[in-house]
Amino acid sequence: MNKKQMKEGIELIDAHFKGEGISRRDAMKLFGTSGAAALLATGATTTPVQASEAKGKIVIVGGGLAGMSTAARFTNSLDNPDITVIEPADMATSYQPGQTLVGAGIWEGSAVDYKTADFVPSGVTLIKEKAVEFDPDKNTVTTASGKKIGYDYLVVAAGLKLDFGKIEGLGITETITTRGDDKAVRKVVGKNGISSIYFANGAIDTWANMQQFVDKAKSGKKVKGIFTHPNTPIKCGGAPKKIMYLTDARLREAGARDNAELMFYPNGSKMFGVSEYHNAIQRQFEARDMKWNYRHNLVAVDTEKKVATFNKHWKQKGAWDEDLEEYGIEMKNEKVEVPFDFLHITPPMKAAEEIGSSPIGSSKGWVPVNKETLQHVKYKNVFALGDIAAVPMGKTGGSARKQYKVVVDNVIAMMEGKSELPSKYAGYTVCPLITSIGTVMLAEFNWTKKPTPSFPLDPTQERWIWWLLKVYALKPMTQYGMLSGRA
Amino acid sequence: MKKLNLILLSVGAVFALTGCNDGPTGEKITYAKSAQEVYDQSCKKCHGANGEGNTEKKAPALNDRQAGELELDLYDVKNGGTNQSSGTDHDIMEHNMKKLIDKGYDYDPKAMALYIEKSFFKMPSPEDTEEETPATEEAPATTETPTTEEANATR
Known part of the structure; x- marks a missing residue:
């Protein structure tokens, strides 16, 4: 780190606290100075003022970041909590945002591992099984072993499945989760330069592949790295780009950047839904000689020959549309084959089949909820949050950090017999976009599709302090602040 | 190193504390036509009277x-897809x-x-499990159609 960056950091923080009407020194006193973890775990933030005496049996499906934080906050907020979490995985509360850093060799694989058992709030019943049947008319959930569990309120936070099977040629037929059994996928993805940071072991294999790729470039060979983004909603929409930025950084570090061509192939036609960030990212790509080719969806991979096939699609002027009183458009597409040395796959994603096709699912699989109150559109005592909720732009840990408080407030209001749901989610999402080793652009935004920065700074700039936030501060904030139901 | 810890701690604190009380934001937009007027004058041409x-016309049922x-679907169409680079299927x-x-x-x-x-929703009946567009014959209003009160309760 250099002095200039340090000075910038301090100035920024002082400016912020000045805006809040307190000095940095006082702020530090207020929060304690014994390390970010301790600070955030002490819960100076948003612990409910008063515990509620409301009663009701709450069942939470899924014990990942969203589900377990919800369980913790219910525990803190109720006098007599009756909470059951249904979660089969041993490592469900692992720190998934760190997988990008693992994939680029900045963290060890073990740095993201956290055992579910260590994060079960006291008093909460954990059922280590999968929920396979949902009967919202009778208020019951059935587990894989046939155990029927009744509830007054159901919170669905089951995350999502990675659907590598949609890509032909990989020989994968089953869907996997990020932290579950990944044998079916790992036998193909992780070898021959084919990589994916979207499952934990895949991130470890990505780093091995990336090193080989960099070595090859260093040896003087011309190499090609390609990075995909599918046509489904995905969790952490920035990760497909982050791993590309980090590949670029590793190549530069090795002095081998000139021998590598890096190309981003997204299905969509934008870098980002928020135009300010879209423009900033395109500028960053140009500055690094990172290329992009929009409207390409990965549909097949030849693992032996190392060739990826994309469905390239585009719009063209169609016939006169009498109803529209304009020319319409029509869609065209063709298959495009691209050879690669290194391929980073962001797989198609979907809700678990047993939930998506159940009465609480929808035609698209995601659990449809009111996007503000997070209450199910059909069943008033069912709520959903996190990756499985059909909420626009919402599949990040940063969204879940806002959503779990909304769910808890609204369920408690219902338990207390209130007719209005008091709490509303405004679509906040954060994407700490890693742009190199040492810089991050902190892209915060909500449904207004405008930047919503927490700091009084130009949010489209890459900064070293955000790198510190991403690499050092966010993990303790998440694992100790959020998972204890406080921050 | 001490200074570094200070920065970390401060940045973390600011980030954890801000935005915790953000309600829905954005200015109120007023629309020239009511939803019913827009539906009758435009949507209806392709999506049908009901x-x-x-x-x-490749217009899906609504x-x-x-x-x-x-609402989520309409929001997605109006906003040009809502995922960073996933694109859209419409x-x-x-x-x-836009036009x-x-x-x-x-x-x-x-x-x-x-x-x-409120005007058109019909609860899917177990019989028509096939994914076909409903026939054009006038469907009798089912008793399952939620009342206005229920529809408003989702707000």
Whole structure:
């Protein structure tokens, strides 16, 4: 780190606290100075003022970041909590945002591992099984072993499945989760330069592949790295780009950047839904000689020959549309084959089949909820949050950090017999976009599709302090602040 | 090193504390036409008098979803897809929507979703499990159609 960056950091923080009407020194006193973890775990933030005496049996499906934080906050907020979490995985509360850093060799694989058992709030019943049947008319959930569990309120936070099977040629037929059994996928993805940071072991294999790729470039060979983004909603929409930025950084570090061509192939036609960030990212790509080719969806991979096939699609002027009183458009597409040395796959994603096709699912699989109150559109005592909720732009840990408080407030209001749901989610999402080793652009935004920065700074700039936030501060904030139901 | 810890701690604190009380933001937009007017004057041409859709015009049915779900779909179309680089599976409607907005048929997705549900929603019956567009014959209003009161409760 250099002095200039340090000075910038301090100035920024002082400016912020000045805006809040307190000095940095006082702020530090207020929060304690014994390390970010301790600070955030002490819960100076948003612990409910008063515990509620409301009663009701709450069942939470899924014990990942969203589900377990919800369980913790219910525990803190109720006098007599009756909470059951249904979660089969041993490592469900692992720190998934760190997988990008693992994939680029900045963290060890073990740095993201956290055992579910260590994060079960006291008093909460954990059922280590999968929920396979949902009967919202009778208020019951059935587990894989046939155990029927009744509830007054159901919170669905089951995350999502990675659907590598949609890509032909990989020989994968089953869907996997990020932290579950990944044998079916790992036998193909992780070898021959084919990589994916979207499952934990895949991130470890990505780093091995990336090193080989960099070595090859260093040896003087011309190499090609390609990075995909599918046509489904995905969790952490920035990760497909982050791993590309980090590949670029590793190549530069090795002095081998000139021998590598890096190309981003997204299905969509934008870098980002928020135009300010879209423009900033395109500028960053140009500055690094990172290329992009929009409207390409990965549909097949030849693992032996190392060739990826994309469905390239585009719009063209169609016939006169009498109803529209304009020319319409029509869609065209063709298959495009691209050879690669290194391929980073962001797989198609979907809700678990047993939930998506159940009465609480929808035609698209995601659990449809009111996007503000997070209450199910059909069943008033069912709520959903996190990756499985059909909420626009919402599949990040940063969204879940806002959503779990909304769910808890609204369920408690219902338990207390209130007719209005008091709490509303405004679509906040954060994407700490890693742009190199040492810089991050902190892209915060909500449904207004405008930047919503927490700091009084130009949010489209890459900064070293955000790198510190991403690499050092966010993990303790998440694992100790959020998972204890406080921050 | 001490200074570094200080920065870390401060940045973390600021980040954890800000935005915790952010309600829905954004300025209120007023629309020239009501949801019903927009539907009758525009949407109806392709999506049908009862939201039943029209396969020939590739217009999907709108009467098979409740307001909450429909609102998300309308929101997605109006906003040009809502995932960073995933794109959208309704390129054509996105194009059309832009043209229609230019022609003055802008609307609030929530109001439109509630209007469509209130007016046309029919609970899928177990018999028509096939994914076909409902036949054109006038479907009798089912008793399952939620009352206005229920529709409003989703707000």
